[in-house]
Amino acid sequence: MRLAPGAYDYAAVPAVLALVLLVAFPPASVVALALAFAVLAFFRDPERTPAEGVARDAAVAAADGTVSVVRTETDEDGRERVRVGVFMNVTDVHVNRAPLPGTVEAVEHVPGGHMPAFTKTAERNERLHVDVGGLNSENEYRLTQIAGTVARRCHSHVDAGDELAAGERFGHIAFSSRVDVLLPPRFDETDVLVDEGDRSVAGRTLLARDPRAASHDGDEPQ
Structure with missing residues (x-):
């Protein structure tokens, strides 16, 4: 899936938080990881071509x-x-x-x-x-x-x-x-x-x- 520029920068914060929480409080780690994936989905950049003419x-x-x-x-x-x-x-x-x-x-x-x-x-x-x-x-x-x-x-x-x-x-x-x-x-x-x-x-x-x-x-x- 193509992503808009900067997608990984925004997703890095909840992704790193998920790693930290994996030790301190695993249930919260799942939430943080889900947020990281949600951010990546937000920056999706599908291919589109206008109709001919x-x-x-x-x-x-x-x-x-x-x-x-x-x-x-x-x-x-x-x-x-x-x-x-x-x-x-x-x-x-x-x-x-x-x-x-x-x-x-x-x-x-x-x-x-x-x-x-x-x-x-x-x-x-x-x-x-x-x-x-x-x-x-x-x-x-x-x-x-x-x-x-x-x-x-x-x-x-x-x-x-x-x-x-x-x-x-x-x-x-x-x-x-x-x-x-x-x-x-x-x-x-x-x-x-x-x-x-x-x-x-x-x-x-x-x-x-x-x-x-x-x-x-x-x-x-x-």
């Missing part, structure tokens, strides 16, 4: 979990942008994937609090922004990993200049948290294919239909 026709989900935010907001350049947020609980896979292809332009860590990741106040939490560009400003989007009450570490696997394919891993978060996608300006809420409360699977669930692909479909002869 997804990179052209749609954006895919960035995270496993429950869709907690779908809204339109105004970005710093005054453009209307759609934000889709997914809350991950401790049983979800926490490896995050790129919804669309592009080039990483910047990776920025922002310090903050650790409120529950499913609340509105979580937008002031510690977070990590990954800005992805394309051939022009209509292709740019932002991925934001948001720390939660338990989640204290947002990990990026990419650096500025890296190329991302749709569905490719870009990072992971240690324990329950949230991932937001600020879609490119060409998308609006009518293009979004999920609703708040829906379940999503990173790299597999279709997040939003690309309006350019839809218009091309309409141009095809009948």
Whole structure:
């Protein structure tokens, strides 16, 4: 089973504790060992490949979990942008994937609090922004990993200049948290294919239909 980076570091603490408790109090040793295996299971990183044509026709989900935010907001350049947020609980896979292809332009860590990741106040939490560009400003989007009450570490696997394919891993978060996608300006809420409360699977669930692909479909002869 493939694991996200850092899995063994987190699992080492309960594993060592299990060895110590094996002498002092064997029943507790079993609990500690079970916790070590639970940590490894949490960091599981299954292989996933988006369906053929997804990179052209749609954006895919960035995270496993429950869709907690779908809204339109105004970005710093005054453009209307759609934000889709997914809350991950401790049983979800926490490896995050790129919804669309592009080039990483910047990776920025922002310090903050650790409120529950499913609340509105979580937008002031510690977070990590990954800005992805394309051939022009209509292709740019932002991925934001948001720390939660338990989640204290947002990990990026990419650096500025890296190329991302749709569905490719870009990072992971240690324990329950949230991932937001600020879609490119060409998308609006009518293009979004999920609703708040829906379940999503990173790299597999279709997040939003690309309006350019839809218009091309309409141009095809009948």
